[in-house]
Amino acid sequence: MKRIESxxxxxxxxxxxxxxxxxLAPFRALxxxxxxxxxxxxxxxxxxxxxxxxxxxxxxxxxxxxxKLVEGGYTIRTFGGTIVMFLIxxxxxxxxxxxxxxxxxxxxxxxxxxxxxxxxxxxxWGDYINKPLxxxxxxxxxQKISPEIGRDLWPGFLHPALxxxxxxxxxxxxxxxxxxxxxxxxxxxxxHAVHHSSERLYWFNGTRSHxxxxxxxxxxxxxxxxxxxxxxxxxxxxxxxxxxxGRFQHTNMDVILGPFDYIFSSPKNHRYHHSKKIEEGNSxxxxxxxxxxxxxxxxxxxxxxxxxxxIGIDQMPNxxxxxIGLMLAPFTYGRIKKEAKKxxxxxxx
Ligand SMILES: [Zn+2]
Ligand SMILES: [Zn+2]
Numbered sequence: 001m002k003r004i005e006s007x008x009x010x011x012x013x014x015x016x017x018x019x020x021x022x023x024l025a026p027f028r029a030l031x032x033x034x035x036x037x038x039x040x041x042x043x044x045x046x047x048x049x050x051x052x053x054x055x056x057x058x059x060x061x062x063x064x065x066x067x068k069l070v071e072g073g074y075t076i077r078t079f080g081g082t083i084v085m086f087l088i089x090x091x092x093x094x095x096x097x098x099x100x101x102x103x104x105x106x107x108x109x110x111x112x113x114x115x116x117x118x119x120x121x122x123x124x125w126g127d128y129i130n131k132p133l134x135x136x137x138x139x140x141x142x143q144k145i146s147p148e149i150g151r152d153l154w155p156g157f158l159h160p161a162l163x164x165x166x167x168x169x170x171x172x173x174x175x176x177x178x179x180x181x182x183x184x185x186x187x188x189x190x191x192h193a194v195h196h197s198s199e200r201l202y203w204f205n206g207t208r209s210h211x212x213x214x215x216x217x218x219x220x221x222x223x224x225x226x227x228x229x230x231x232x233x234x235x236x237x238x239x240x241x242x243x244x245x246g247r248f249q250h251t252n253m254d255v256i257l258g259p260f261d262y263i264f265s266s267p268k269n270h271r272y273h274h275s276k277k278i279e280e281g282n283s284x285x286x287x288x289x290x291x292x293x294x295x296x297x298x299x300x301x302x303x304x305x306x307x308x309x310x311i312g313i314d315q316m317p318n319x320x321x322x323x324i325g326l327m328l329a330p331f332t333y334g335r336i337k338k339e340a341k342k343x344x345x346x347x348x349x
Contacts, residue, residue: 001332008324012117016323019113027094028109034098041099051100051256055248055266062244063161066237075236079127085240086119086204089247093203102254102267103309106200115198115208117323125211133215138226154229160237167230167238168288172265174224176292178217179285190330191216196281197319197326199312201267201274203253206246210330245288261301265290271307272300276314280307316340 041047074081101107155166182192194210230238248255249270257266265286273284283300286293293299313319318339320329329336 001328001335005324005328005332008328009322012323015117016113019116020110023116024109024112031094031098034095038099038101047100048256051254052258054096054100054253055255055257055260058244058248059241062241063164063237066164066240067160067233069240070233070236075232077236077239079123082123085243089203089243093247093251093253097202097252100253100255102252102271103200105309106202106252108200109202111198111200111321112204114321114323114326115205118194118209118326119204119207121323121327122207122209122211122214126214130211130214134222138222141223142226153227154231156231160234163230163234164238164241167228167234168241169291170228171225171238171242172286172288173292174220175217175287176285176296178220179287180298182213183282183285190333193313193319193333194326194329196274196311196313197321197329198274200309201250201252201271201311203247203251206250210327212330242288249287261290262294263289263291268307269293269299269301271309271311274311275307276310276312278314315344317343 041050098107155163158166179192182188191210191213194213195208198205198208245264248267249265251267253267255267257264257268260266261268265284265288269284269286269290272280275281280300283298284290284293285298290299316336319336320326320332
């Protein structure tokens with residue numbers, strides 16, 4: 001296994017190098033130009049008002065753009081559309097993270113080429129394997145049980161924006177339990193650890209996850225969700241809003257959300273979720289909303305405190321960092337754990 005791993009690793013290393021040298025480096029130089037501006041606005045009302053308004057503004061804008069796209073005939077998220085959306089988000093989020101940084105340490109972008117590879121890996125796997133499998137399972141189960149169930153349940157009388165919020169919350173109810181299970185069960189953790197292996201949080205690393213993590217969820221929450229028969233345009237806008245929340249959830253922007261920290265999965269409460277301390281990390285499982293955590297007793301956000309920036313997987317300094325290493329990590333988890341124990345006994349590294 002080790003030999004195959006290093007062979008595959010050598011195959012992908014050039015791609016990671018190209019990403020560093022030709023894609024990241026020029027952007028890094030540009031982004032650094034924002035640093036003096038970040039210092040200039042320190043302690044000003046301008047900074048404060050940006051910190052407070054960015055999140056609600058983005059949320060409203062996403063819903064508005066979403067329904068405009070629906071009016072224009074778009075109701076399906078395509079491969080190309082997702083890439084365009086991420087590019088637009090990157091051009092907005094990356095400079096804003098530089099202007100309003102929560103952690104300077106998290107500005108180190110060495111891991112980005114691996115995240116880009118993981119993004120494409122997940123996208124290809126998701127679109128060509130996960131999604132067809134999900135659709136086939138859903139239609140099979142729905143037909144078998146009853147296509148009628150849930151037909152009249154959807155609250156179509158509500159304002160469309162409210163319907164989006166309802167779908168976001170129902171979807172996250174299932175996601176909450178799946179996510180919690182992945183943290184509380186060691187076999188499930190093997191897959192989810194890839195997401196937590198990141199040592200910094202920034203707008204793009206919400207996409208860092210193992211493709212197989214999503215495969216199991218097809219059979220867990222896609223099926224109950226299939227009976228929640230929301231109109232296709234609501235599903236589309238909810239998907240877009242989920243993307244925006246995902247970017248904020250992992251952003252390095254020092255935004256102030258106030259009451260929204262108790263409604264949505266936010267940068268502040270999600271930073272606790274990525275903490276190395278297990279008592280902090282095993283909390284705030286919400287992916288889009290956070291009130292399921294409040295309801296089921298897993299919410300963690302002590303008043304008057306701020307989360308730290310020391311995040312990642314504790315006691316595992318040897319956890320893989322390359323694309324191939326991360327792809328194989330769930331399968332080599334036993335070995336990684338054993339080696340980590342030896343390293344920690346020797347005094348860590
Ligand atoms: Zn998690
Ligand atoms: Zn996360």
